Amino acid sequence: MKDVWTTMASIMGVWAFFQTLLHTVFPPELRFAALKFLHRLTTYFSSYCYYDITEVDGVNTNELYNAVQLYLSSFASISGTRLSLTRGLNSSAITFGLSNNDRLIDFYKGITVEWEHIVTQRQGQTFSWRPLPDEKRGFTLRVRKNNKHLVLNSYLDFVMEKANGLRRRSQDRLLYTNSRGHPWESVPFKHPSTFDTLAMDPLKKAEIMADLRDFADGKIFYQKTGRAWKRGYLLYGPPGTGKSSMIAAMANYLGYDIYDLELSEVNTNSELRKLLMKTSSKSIIVIEDIDCSINLTNRNRNGYGGGNTCTRSNSYGVSASTPAANGGDDGGNTITLSGLLNFTDGLWSCCGSERIFVFTTNHIEKLDPALLRSGRMDMHINMSYCNFPALKILLRNYLGYDEECDLEKELEEFVGAAEMTPADISEVLIKHRRDKNKAVGELVEVLKLTADERKRVKSTVGNGSHEVEDEEQEKRALDSPKEENENDELQENCHDCEEKDGYHVEHEDEEIK
Ligand SMILES: Nc1ncnc2c1ncn2[C@@H]1O[C@H](COP(=O)(O)OP(=O)(O)OP(=O)(O)O)[C@@H](O)[C@H]1O
Numbered sequence: 001m002k003d004v005w006t007t008m009a010s011i012m013g014v015w016a017f018f019q020t021l022l023h024t025v026f027p028p029e030l031r032f033a034a035l036k037f038l039h040r041l042t043t044y045f046s047s048y049c050y051y052d053i054t055e056v057d058g059v060n061t062n063e064l065y066n067a068v069q070l071y072l073s074s075f076a077s078i079s080g081t082r083l084s085l086t087r088g089l090n091s092s093a094i095t096f097g098l099s100n101n102d103r104l105i106d107f108y109k110g111i112t113v114e115w116e117h118i119v120t121q122r123q124g125q126t127f128s129w130r131p132l133p134d135e136k137r138g139f140t141l142r143v144r145k146n147n148k149h150l151v152l153n154s155y156l157d158f159v160m161e162k163a164n165g166l167r168r169r170s171q172d173r174l175l176y177t178n179s180r181g182h183p184w185e186s187v188p189f190k191h192p193s194t195f196d197t198l199a200m201d202p203l204k205k206a207e208i209m210a211d212l213r214d215f216a217d218g219k220i221f222y223q224k225t226g227r228a229w230k231r232g233y234l235l236y237g238p239p240g241t242g243k244s245s246m247i248a249a250m251a252n253y254l255g256y257d258i259y260d261l262e263l264s265e266v267n268t269n270s271e272l273r274k275l276l277m278k279t280s281s282k283s284i285i286v287i288e289d290i291d292c293s294i295n296l297t298n299r300n301r302n303g304y305g306g307g308n309t310c311t312r313s314n315s316y317g318v319s320a321s322t323p324a325a326n327g328g329d330d331g332g333n334t335i336t337l338s339g340l341l342n343f344t345d346g347l348w349s350c351c352g353s354e355r356i357f358v359f360t361t362n363h364i365e366k367l368d369p370a371l372l373r374s375g376r377m378d379m380h381i382n383m384s385y386c387n388f389p390a391l392k393i394l395l396r397n398y399l400g401y402d403e404e405c406d407l408e409k410e411l412e413e414f415v416g417a418a419e420m421t422p423a424d425i426s427e428v429l430i431k432h433r434r435d436k437n438k439a440v441g442e443l444v445e446v447l448k449l450t451a452d453e454r455k456r457v458k459s460t461v462g463n464g465s466h467e468v469e470d471e472e473q474e475k476r477a478l479d480s481p482k483e484e485n486e487n488d489e490l491q492e493n494c495h496d497c498e499e500k501d502g503y504h505v506e507h508e509d510e511e512i513k
């Protein structure tokens with residue numbers, strides 16, 4: 001202890017000596033210049049260099065500052081003893097930050113860097129278009145001079161990337177929607193659907209998840225092959241088979257935001273383009289019920305891409321029809337199919353990156369072949385009636401069945417023939433969820449009745465009774481309008497498709513696989 005005091009006393013003695021020297025040798029007007037020179041001299045001979053990253057860059061927010069703050073928060077929470085805590089809008093997580101003048105050491109590829117958070121009071125309010133905060137905040141990064149290339153060329157990119165990942169994880173997803181004449185508006189997206197809760201064949205589910213993961217990790221692949229970093233999925237099938245739930249599961253799986261595009265609220269192709277430009281990367285752009293959003297069947301079939309005429313009824317029930325110019329421009333009068341295809345495929349689709357397009361429909365047969373052609377939508381996924389593996393997932397979700405249940409054989413026997421949607425089955429399970437056995441018993445009854453009914457109708461149709469056939473078709477159109485030959489038709493059209501347990505997944509784009 002005595003040694004410490006002796007050292008302190010000698011340092012203060014040296015400091016006092018230099019102060020006196022400065023005052024006696026330099027006149028007051030030269031003193032500031034001398035100090036500045038001294039500072040430069042020490043900086044020149046120092047083996048460190050310093051980078052200041054201020055919160056506000058001129059009048060704009062400095063993105064790097066926010067990224068550094070988020071990045072440092074990931075390990076500040078572990079090592080710090082006094083930290084500032086923040087919770088952002090739409091965020092359910094708390095982020096940690098360094099307090100004033102706190103330092104943190106980071107290691108990167110064998111080098112050591114030191115971060116210091118510096119907060120000072122702003123000297124009076126300078127003229128600015130927007131009010132600046134009272135405090136001036138910034139980070140100072142100290143690195144050895146011989147490491148500065150590594151820091152500038154790769155460490156700061158690494159920090160930005162990490163921060164983006166953290167932001168996505170800590171921030172809740174956002175669900176955007178568009179309304180007439182307005183840009184995107186968002187609300188926090190809290191849909192609980194995940195691939196775990198989604199009832200469908202586990203193999204097909206795993207295939208879709210692997211495809212999504214491949215896409216999200218495919219930055220280098222897309223760059224190398226000169227392809228736009230985007231992917232399209234077409235989800236089709238009867239109502240209540242989980243198309244919307246699948247979109248929510250995709251967003252939750254990848255941590256992407258959702259842009260739910262309401263086509264009936266878009267007037268022109270240029271409006272559509274503007275909306276596209278305002279979407280962020282790492283997002284899923286959804287057009288639900290594409291066959292209802294835009295009339296794709298009344299086009300003149302003059303070939304795709306140019307000279308198409310598309311008719312769309314707007315929300316006031318007025319129908320507009322305009323010839324589309326080459327490349328899909330319409331003269332700004334209405335939205336066209338080629339405009340829509342440009343939106344997903346054309347040059348404009350590449351503004352931003354890492355985006356997924358999802359179209360859903362209950363009637364794939366109504367879609368224009370231009371939308372279905374090879375390479376347009378990379379994967380066609382048929383969400384179909386509930387089969388046994390999917391039913392097991394619903395039993396686990398609603399009744400907590402992880403093990404076999406007593407009536408498993410009966411369930412397996414009737415579920416295929418009953419052709420019920422997961423939504424219908426969920427309803428039965430929800431109703432009796434407090435009593436597992438009752439719920440399963442009830443479900444077996446319902447499945448059996450529905451399967452018998454289907455069988456009866458099929459045999460009557462086989463005997464040529466058109467009355468029953470018409471009646472059944474009408475009922476199905478209202479209930480769950482899946483065409484019997486839907487898959488057969490598609491099998492003929494597609495290049496490489498698989499059909500298993502009612503789930504039909506096509507791969508238009510095999511390079512990714
Ligand atoms: N495959 C599924 N897995 C789990 N739940 C499902 C599934 N399909 C339907 N459901 C349940 O049924 C409800 C309706 O499903 P969803 O909205 O996803 O169907 P959809 O196919 O989008 O129907 P629509 O064609 O009418 O839009 C959901 O809230 C969900 O609880």
Ligand SMILES: [Mg+2]
Pocket residue numbers: 243244245288360
């Ligand atoms: Mg839906």
